[in-house]
Amino acid sequence: MLRGGTVGRRFTILYAAGFLGSGIVLLALTYLMSGVRSTTPAEPSPGASDLTAAREQIRALQSQLADAHSRQEHRWVLASLIALVVMAGLSLVLGRVLAGRVLRPLRLITAATRRISAENLHERLAVTGPADEVKELADTVDGLLERLEASFVAQRRFVGNASHELRTPLATMRASLDVAVAKPDPAAQTLALAGRLRTELDRVDHLLDGFLLLARAEHGAFTDRTLVTLDGLAREALDARAPDITAKGLAVHTEVRPAVRTHGSTALLSRMVQNLVDNAIAHNEESGWIRVTTGGDGGTEARLVVETGGRVLDQGEVDRLGRPFERLGAARTGSEASSGLGLSIVAAIVAAHGGRLVLLARPEGGLRVTVTLPSAAPGRETVTT
Incomplete structure (x- = not known):
């Protein structure tokens, strides 16, 4: 009993048990001490004629005294038990009050x-x-908060500095490539090298965008909260990737309910939906299918579900996809088409908006991604679609 429950309950039980134990010991000592009786006075030495009558009288008095003492003991024990029960209740109440004040x-x-x-x-x-x-505990927590604040400030400062320091050399390299290609009659090798370098620069730029967005989402550093419709973001993401969907021969099934709303950053939530659609396209089989569903419980939750077909996946590997640079199977060591940040960015954005992300390997094959966010009723705020 003491190992479970709240600390206040344990304090109350310990206080009551200690009080009752002390009361029981005190009553036992009192009872033992009350058992020490005075000795019966010596019988007188009457004459022979009066000896029998005196003995009968003494026995009668001793019997009456024993009966009276027995009744007194019973009343004393009964009164002690009643007092003990009453004090047990009072000790529980007093213990609860004291535990509340202490805690x-x-x-x-x-x-x-x-x-x-x-x-x-x-x-x-x-x-x-x-x-x-x-x-001392409160001061320790304050010290921990101070160190956490310094760490968060340092990380945010690093994100801000990195966004400037890393983009400058990337822009310089792009300009150098453009200058080299713009020269009269560039060599074929120069054009081929420039094409490969541009591809790698695009990958680095995309990776840098992913890092910055992940850091922003993890720190919750956004103030552009507004009323956003998930169905509108889903349609925009599918329309933007329509050429890639057609090129891969994917069939798209949508069950998009209107007016599925949530409060949040339009930019971050849009990127979340885009990453889910991109992941569904990139990790799908040729001539496969994608199902996008939006809905909710009609009150507190807004839900977005993206499903794909494909091979049967291991749920243990799927559970790790929310971490940075985690990929399935052989793609985990690297991929030309994926930075490994897509679903980790989705997980960070969902967490920053107070939602939850569920990744489920479908028994028939493929992946089911469910995003649940706090629902928002329509109001006077501007609705972003």
Whole structure:
């Protein structure tokens, strides 16, 4: 019993058990001490004629005294048990009150810590009072928050600096290639090399975009929250990739319900849907199929589901696809068509919007990706489709 439940419940039970144990020991000692009776006075030495009558009288008095003592013991034991039961109830109530007062600072610390997130790491518990164990715990948590804030600030600063420092050499290399190709009568080898370098530069640029977007989503660093419709984002993503879908001969089935809304960043949610569609196209078989569904429970959840056919996948490998650079099977070591950040970016965006991502290997083959986000009722805000 003591290993389960809350700390307050355990404190209450321990206090009540200690009180009852002390009461039982005290009553037992009192009962033992009350058993020490005074000795019966010596019988007098009457004459021979009165000896028999005196003995009968003494026996009668001793019997009455024993009966009275027995009744007194029974009443004392009964009263002690009633008092013990009453005090047991009072000890539970008093123990609960004392446990609540003792644990109240810890509850305040827990509530304050839960309110602190990546967006308000500057806040502190700032517990005042005597220098006891509770204040030491609060000061330790404040120190941890301070270190976390410094780490988050350093990461955000790195993301900002990297976006400038890395794009400058990429732009310089692209300009150098354009200059080399623009010369009169460039050699065939120069044109071939320029084409390969442009492809690699595009991959690096795409990878850099993925890094920056992943960092932004993981830090929750977006203030462009608005009312977004998932059905509109799904249609836009499918329309944008229509040439690739046609080139691969994929059949697209849509069950898109209108007015499936959520609050969030339009740019991030659009990238989330694009990555899901891109993943469904890139990791699909020729002449395969894609099914896109939007819906919800009509109240608190907005749902987007993207399904594909294909070979049977291992659920253990599928569970790792939300991590950066994780790929299925032989593609895990590298791929010309994938950076390995697509689904990890999706997972970060979903988490930043308070949703959940479920990756399921279909028993018939292929993958089912379900994104569940908090639903938003339509209001006066601008709806982005």
